[in-house]
Amino acid sequence: MQYSLWLMLVILWVSQTVEGCPDVCKCSRKSGSEKSEVNCHKRGLFSFPSNLPPDAWILHLGENGIAEVKANVLRSVPKIESVNLERNSIKSIHPQAFAGAKQLMLLNLYGNHITSIPPRGFQDLLNLRFLMLGQNQIGILKAEMFAGMRNLSDLDLPLNALTTLPSHVFKPLITLRVLDLSLNRIQRISPKAFTGLKQLMFLNLDNNSLKTIPAGAFKPLHSLEMLVLDNNLLSTLSMSAFDGLSNLQELYLRNNELEHLPPDVLGNVPRLSQLALSGNRLKTVDGNMFAHMPELKKLYLHDNQWQCDCNISALLQWMGQTKVTLSPPDSLRCVSPPELRNKSLRSLQTSKLLCPA
Known part of the structure; x- marks a missing residue:
């Protein structure tokens, strides 16, 4: 009985032995496997x-x-x-x-x-x-x-x-779903850099040196669901910056140098559910922009340079009515005018806001 058991163990051990294994390496094979x-x-x-x-x-x-x-x-x-x-x-x-x-x-x-x-x-x-x-x-x-x-x-x-993304550079990658280009030195994107990426779902351009987004650069990305543009040098966005992104659900623009948003810049992203604009230089944003985004669930606006005058009224009105989850309420504070500095946006009364001279 003991001999039979020993023989079975030897046969099992032999079946695990892998021929041709480099001396310094360890080779293994699961029982019954041919790999x-x-x-x-x-x-x-x-x-x-x-x-x-x-x-x-x-x-x-x-x-x-x-x-x-x-x-x-x-x-x-x-x-x-x-x-x-x-x-x-x-x-x-x-x-x-x-x-x-x-x-x-x-x-x-x-x-x-x-x-x-x-x-x-x-x-x-x-x-x-x-x-x-x-x-x-x-x-x-x-x-x-x-x-x-x-x-x-x-x-x-x-x-x-990387410093540039030339035209058609990813064109052969017709089934690409995830593209991570973060932590490079990209300063320029060709308007046709993303041609062919019809199935791309996630694009990460975090921590680069982008100052502008060419009009229509993202237009081929019909399937894109998440776009990360955090920690760049973006100061302006063209009206057509996000054209073609009809399936975009999450857009991250944190820690850039944005001073204002064109009124219809997000008009072509109807499915957007999460938008992060914190850490920019925004003084005001038209609240009507968000009112036309039915899928919006989360919005981050803290750490901006809010100028609390009559131009911010539409935003305050929208904030008072929306069910969207906003930045922690106490983090949205006025930077100017001096008499309202550090005042919470939620505490403001629109009827008392002055218009700039």
Whole structure:
């Protein structure tokens, strides 16, 4: 009986043994599975391991010292679906580095030293869904870099050195849903930068250096639900800044330099439910603007430079009638005139507000 039990354990152990595992890595396979997981995380590697098990489907190579991704590094693992290369020292990627990896779904290159993406370097990755390129030194984007990536749904590019978004740069990414461009140095967006992104749902441009939004720049983004423009240098918005965003539900414009809003600037975003305008230089806002937004649920207006004169009457009247959740009431206070400084907007009587001379 004991011998039989021992024999069963040996057979089970043998079934878990993975042939061709690199010496410094740990390879494992679930019982009954034909896929191996290869863990080479933080193993002091300076090059891509060559003797990988042919049935590998997950490869962990994070926090090593790999500086270069050479041609055909995944040729021996045709079933590979996930590769994690975060926090290495990668500076260059061969144009044929990922050739043959047609089942790859996730590629993580976060936290390396990549300055440019090779033209058509990802064209073989027909099934790639997630591409993480954050915290690198990428300064230029071109459409040819994303050629062939027709199934990509999530592109992360925060913490890079981007300064401009040229025309048609994302055009090959026809199924992209999430685009993160935060924490770059983007100063200019081409009016046709987002052409082709008909399925995009989330766009993050937080912490850049945008001073203006070109008219119609967001027009192709018919499916966009959330747009983040916090922490930029926006001082004005054109009447057509948000044209085309008929499905937009959340708009964040916090900590910019906006001094006023054109009356109909939000006229083309009928489904907007959350709007954040805190931390700007607004002196007054026409309350009638919000009265024509039936889906609005939350509105943040604190930390602005409210000028409490007769021009703010429409806003006060709307605030007194609306069921929209506003900034904490005590946070909305007058900055001028001097006699009303620090006075709560909710405490004001519109009939007593003076008009500027």
